[in-house]
Amino acid sequence: MNIVVCIKQVPDTAEVKINPETGTLMREGVPSIVNPFDTFAIEEALCLKEKFGGKVTVLTMGPQQAVEALKEALAMGADQAILLSDRAFAGSDTWATAYTLALAIRKLGAFDIILCGKQAIDGDTGQVGPGIAVQLAVTALTYVSKINRVEIEPAPGFIEVERVLDEGRETLQTRLPVLLTVVKDINIPRLSTISDIRRAVQMRIPTWTAADLPGADPKKLGLDGSPTRVVTICSPPGRGATVEMIPADRVDEAASALVEKILARNVL
Amino acid sequence: MAIVSIDKEKCIGCGACVDVCPFGALIMADDVAAVNDKCTACGACLDICPVMAISLPESTGGPARDLTAYQGVWVWVEQFRGKARSISWEMMGQGRRLADRRKAALTACVLGHGVEHIAGEAIAYGADRVFHVDHPGLGVYRTSPYAAALVGLVRRYKPEIFLLGASLRGRDLAGSVATELYTGLTADCTGLEIDPESGFLRQTRPAFGGNILATILCPNHRPQMSTVRHRVFEMPHPDSHRQGQIVAVETKLDEERIATSVLNFVQEFTEVNLTEARVIVSGGRGLGNPKGFEMLRELADVLGGTVAASRAAVDAGWIPYEHQVGQTGRTVRPDLYIACGISGAVQHLAGMNTAQVIVAINKDPAAPIFSVADYGITGDLYQIIPALTEQFRKRLRS
Ligand SMILES: Cc1cc2nc3c(=O)[nH]c(=O)nc-3n(C[C@H](O)[C@H](O)[C@H](O)COP(=O)(O)OP(=O)(O)OC[C@H]3O[C@@H](n4cnc5c(N)ncnc54)[C@H](O)[C@@H]3O)c2cc1C
Ligand SMILES: Nc1ncnc2c1ncn2[C@@H]1O[C@H](COP(=O)(O)O)[C@@H](O)[C@H]1O
Numbered sequence A: 001m002n003i004v005v006c007i008k009q010v011p012d013t014a015e016v017k018i019n020p021e022t023g024t025l026m027r028e029g030v031p032s033i034v035n036p037f038d039t040f041a042i043e044e045a046l047c048l049k050e051k052f053g054g055k056v057t058v059l060t061m062g063p064q065q066a067v068e069a070l071k072e073a074l075a076m077g078a079d080q081a082i083l084l085s086d087r088a089f090a091g092s093d094t095w096a097t098a099y100t101l102a103l104a105i106r107k108l109g110a111f112d113i114i115l116c117g118k119q120a121i122d123g124d125t126g127q128v129g130p131g132i133a134v135q136l137a138v139t140a141l142t143y144v145s146k147i148n149r150v151e152i153e154p155a156p157g158f159i160e161v162e163r164v165l166d167e168g169r170e171t172l173q174t175r176l177p178v179l180l181t182v183v184k185d186i187n188i189p190r191l192s193t194i195s196d197i198r199r200a201v202q203m204r205i206p207t208w209t210a211a212d213l214p215g216a217d218p219k220k221l222g223l224d225g226s227p228t229r230v231v232t233i234c235s236p237p238g239r240g241a242t243v244e245m246i247p248a249d250r251v252d253e254a255a256s257a258l259v260e261k262i263l264a265r266n267v268l
Numbered sequence B: 001m002a003i004v005s006i007d008k009e010k011c012i013g014c015g016a017c018v019d020v021c022p023f024g025a026l027i028m029a030d031d032v033a034a035v036n037d038k039c040t041a042c043g044a045c046l047d048i049c050p051v052m053a054i055s056l057p058e059s060t061g062g063p064a065r066d067l068t069a070y071q072g073v074w075v076w077v078e079q080f081r082g083k084a085r086s087i088s089w090e091m092m093g094q095g096r097r098l099a100d101r102r103k104a105a106l107t108a109c110v111l112g113h114g115v116e117h118i119a120g121e122a123i124a125y126g127a128d129r130v131f132h133v134d135h136p137g138l139g140v141y142r143t144s145p146y147a148a149a150l151v152g153l154v155r156r157y158k159p160e161i162f163l164l165g166a167s168l169r170g171r172d173l174a175g176s177v178a179t180e181l182y183t184g185l186t187a188d189c190t191g192l193e194i195d196p197e198s199g200f201l202r203q204t205r206p207a208f209g210g211n212i213l214a215t216i217l218c219p220n221h222r223p224q225m226s227t228v229r230h231r232v233f234e235m236p237h238p239d240s241h242r243q244g245q246i247v248a249v250e251t252k253l254d255e256e257r258i259a260t261s262v263l264n265f266v267q268e269f270t271e272v273n274l275t276e277a278r279v280i281v282s283g284g285r286g287l288g289n290p291k292g293f294e295m296l297r298e299l300a301d302v303l304g305g306t307v308a309a310s311r312a313a314v315d316a317g318w319i320p321y322e323h324q325v326g327q328t329g330r331t332v333r334p335d336l337y338i339a340c341g342i343s344g345a346v347q348h349l350a351g352m353n354t355a356q357v358i359v360a361i362n363k364d365p366a367a368p369i370f371s372v373a374d375y376g377i378t379g380d381l382y383q384i385i386p387a388l389t390e391q392f393r394k395r396l397r398s
Helices: A036-052 A064-076 A094-108 A128-136 A194-202 A251-264 B016-020 B086-101 B116-124 B143-157 B168-181 B292-303 B311-315 B381-397
Strands: A002-006 A009-011 A032-034 A055-061 A080-084 A113-117 A139-151 A158-164 A168-175 A178-182 A229-234 B026-029 B032-035 B073-077 B106-112 B129-134 B161-165 B185-189 B191-194 B201-207 B212-217 B224-228 B245-249 B261-267 B279-283 B306-309 B336-340 B357-362 B375-378
Touching: A002 A036, A002 A094, A002 A128, A009 A064, A032 A036, A032 A064, A036 A055, A036 A064, A036 A113, A036 A139, A036 A178, A055 A064, A055 A094, A064 A080, A064 A194, A080 A094, A094 A128, A094 B168, A094 B185, A113 A128, A128 A139, A128 A178, A128 B168, A139 A168, A139 B143, A139 B168, A251 B357, A251 B375, A251 B381, B016 B026, B073 B086, B073 B116, B086 B106, B086 B161, B086 B191, B086 B224, B106 B116, B106 B143, B116 B129, B116 B245, B129 B143, B143 B168, B161 B168, B168 B185, B168 B224, B185 B201, B201 B224, B279 B292, B292 B306, B292 B336, B292 B381, B306 B311, B357 B381
Parallel strands: A002 A055, A002 A113, A055 A080, A113 A178, A139 A178, B073 B106, B073 B161, B106 B129, B129 B245, B161 B224, B185 B224, B279 B306, B279 B336, B336 B357, B357 B375
Antiparallel strands: A009 A032, A139 A158, A158 A168, A168 B261, A229 B212, B026 B032, B191 B201, B201 B212
């Protein structure tokens, strides 16, 4: 079974803080991590490989430093990793990202399953997975929480999964090949040992540029290929309310004062 | 991957851009700013530069199209088992406002099987026209037939703006449709405005875990597509006297050619009534233990409200995820939100700061929750909440 996992290196948004005085982002010491949802995708790929044999290839598009994310995936047990990095990819929005990743997947050859995270925590869009599937003309099943069954014989084979929707859980079946985006309920990612990490560090990670992607249309890459433009960035506005603090020296008095104020607002 | 360019002649070396860059892509070299390969062209540095030394390279902007051929605002009306989801009507409210600004018509797209009644409701909620696509193959949501139907309609009728709810189905569908149409899609918008000069849609959304707000345009592709967060916008009032046109759209759907089938559905959540609740009593890590929620539930019961939580309380396992309010939980818009033992992280505020009245109870007078609250009490919630419950019980009975 050929499995491709798309992972993204992201700033750890839990560590991002706002400078209260200037209202700007404080990025000092904010570490880069593998997008948490993508670690579930890697784990699921490794489980599938353990069951069906085959090969797990991890892909990322990003700056040179994104090889660190690929090394983590290799340390977990992926067989091969490829970095897509080129000035021409810079400024890609989700459309251009999906286009570029799809070209790379096509170059890798036949695949059975592509795995993505449900969304990346820096952008929170969840658009790249469905985008790749459309570019490759395969089915996308999003928000998958469990793979119930995979049958590769007789060809083309099929997969049955459970996925989360707003009202509950749906069981779906579709033909292979397929693209899945996964949620955190699906598994618990394994930890790598020191020797796994040592082995991963030794592995060669090729970098593919635009010139390495057959059929790449330069007009569809990077900023030029991206329909959306970020025009401004600002910090979230305040609510414009000034808080009225109620003295709490005596709890009963504070409680009744608050109750009167709320009742006066006519919201109950 | 350098992408912003810095005019070294103009740069005065103040370093303001270095501080605002979310990616650490700007550094000082030889007393002027320089950009490294971490740059993603997010634009965060453009406005901060006092001498306008930073610019994004002009882009050719992809395929040139006749943008004027695209007119009108569309909304996809999501339905589940024959019932329209409230998020779709919230978007009709926004769609109506944008259509009026553009002096254009508002169209609702209703897909399903046996859901004519929703087409009528869409008119009551503000649609001038409804495309009603009825087919047994559309009875249960599946990405490919839904996407194919919408892509077909867009190619034929060319809307300028297309809004979908940022529900799980909405995000799934929008991602497919936008890719197929080669147009821009902005996820999870919390603000939609028409730019007075260009007439373009200014789409505002939180990014970086809610730490910043980005405004995004889609200048050269159509339609301009957005998914919109639940409960961020007000629910419009339906008017059953409104007139509109219902257009039945034929679809050639061949079940044989749809790869996916839905085998089963287990309903688990009833939206916990959280998103619809008028009164919410919400608890955070300050409760200290799961039992604290029993006390909150008592207060909520007296007020006819619902209990919610911060992510810290959910992560601690004190209450299930569907009660979580915030960036990665639900957005709520109650008349009254009582935050108990919640510090008020931006990610939490993102889910509740459109509440009409906010009350904060926290023992730390410097907790950021007080900066969005209307009323605050500094103190131990285990003393204050029972007293509050008692007072409300007395006053509401009388
Ligand atoms: C990408 C991302 C997404 C996130 N999404 C969400 C989200 O959707 N929703 C969300 O809520 N958070 C979210 N978070 C987490 C958020 O950053 C905060 O960590 C979280 O909201 C903190 O929860 P809290 O206020 O309950 O806990 P704390 O920050 O620990 O605050 C506890 C408060 O309780 C007070 N307190 C303690 N004891 C008492 C007492 N006896 N009486 C009164 N007050 C007391 C303390 O003074 C303190 O202010 C997200 C974070 C990230 C990075
Ligand atoms: N630059 C990238 N390189 C590789 N995979 C990506 C990239 N961006 C997004 N993805 C994949 O797409 C998923 C959704 O990302 P997003 O649409 O940005 O929220 C991620 O969880 C990854 O699996």
